[in-house]
Amino acid sequence: MTQGITIGQAAAFAGVTAKTIRHYHLHGLIEEPRRDSSGYRRYGSADLLRLVQVRTLAGAGIPLAEIRTILDADPDRFAAALVDVERRLTERIDDLVARRELLHQLADGDRVLLPEHACALLEKLPALGFTTEDVTTARDALVLVRALAPETLDGYVAQIEHGLEDPHYVSLMKLNMRAGDLDPDDPRVEEIAAAIADHFIADPSLLPSLSGLQAREDGALRRELLSHHAEDQKPAWARMTALIEAKLRAAGIDVP
Structure with missing residues (x-):
């Protein structure tokens, strides 16, 4: 049976940094795995799966405070939560587009x-x-x-x-x-x-x-x-x- 992988390896596999993983631990998004006889954390496949899920949702713009609730929800609540996140992201996109347009106007000098x-x-x-x-x-x-x-x-x-x-x-x-x-x-x-x-x-x-x-x-x-x-x-x-x-x-x- 595999002894698991180190935090550095888990970070490399998931495309994040070891510091990010520790941050996820701090927020309770990923449980801290067992430690080996040398005192190092060892991450198994379930830990890695959870890490990828958290990283994906965070990358989609979902606040860390909401990710645990979404991941632990049943399928219907999970889908509804994603719809709500999409709505908020759309609002943010509209706001960013408006800000970009204002920047374009500012770049054009006095016309704003x-x-x-x-x-x-x-x-x-x-x-x-x-x-x-x-x-x-x-x-x-x-x-x-x-x-x-x-x-x-x-x-x-x-x-x-x-x-x-x-x-x-x-x-x-x-x-x-x-x-x-x-x-x-x-x-x-x-x-x-x-x-x-x-x-x-x-x-x-x-x-x-x-x-x-x-x-x-x-x-x-x-x-x-x-x-x-x-x-x-x-x-x-x-x-x-x-x-x-x-x-x-x-x-x-x-x-x-």
């Missing part, structure tokens, strides 16, 4: 955060001389507009697209981006603010609008968050915004 027409606007900016940082700033602003004032996004994007058709507007927006890196008291901040305000006064249609927010109970707060985005990181922008708004109001242009 913004609609196609807003992404198309961002894609135009590098060819107009805007830097990668400029595009990121613009994207973040559009994401915030979509989150805080979704009803205004289409009109907001259309206004910016209209402005980008004007080379002078484009040059002013580049200066505006660069001004963020200046000291707030730098005289260039006031010069750029004046030039931008004068351009908006000459053509108010270029002034980006967030119309529609006034219908919201918290519209003023949302507008405040949008109008002063990133000014904590770029203090010069805060001064520029104040200067531009002051000059527009002085010219009789309503600035909420």
Whole structure:
């Protein structure tokens, strides 16, 4: 009569590791076999069969806490348990597929955060001389507009697209981006603010609008968050915004 095989041999035959077998012992999935005179466990064919069964169910995604109940069940309960496991696996598969699709969208950049027409606007900016940082700033602003004032996004994007058709507007927006890196008291901040305000006064249609927010109970707060985005990181922008708004109001242009 065979003396059985060692844990290492059992692991090799079943396609697992000795550590995994010990883990199965710990969870009560496989009874610890007898030991030989040298103190080594010896696994027989029944032990090996049980090990293969446990490994197969575990590999199918069945939690270890459920495997013992399934293996010890009668045929009807065993079949019903497998149906339930299949249902849960299907749900997991659907969830993983959805996550994979989201990853694909994330890999595609801004399209997970913004609609196609807003992404198309961002894609135009590098060819107009805007830097990668400029595009990121613009994207973040559009994401915030979509989150805080979704009803205004289409009109907001259309206004910016209209402005980008004007080379002078484009040059002013580049200066505006660069001004963020200046000291707030730098005289260039006031010069750029004046030039931008004068351009908006000459053509108010270029002034980006967030119309529609006034219908919201918290519209003023949302507008405040949008109008002063990133000014904590770029203090010069805060001064520029104040200067531009002051000059527009002085010219009789309503600035909420």
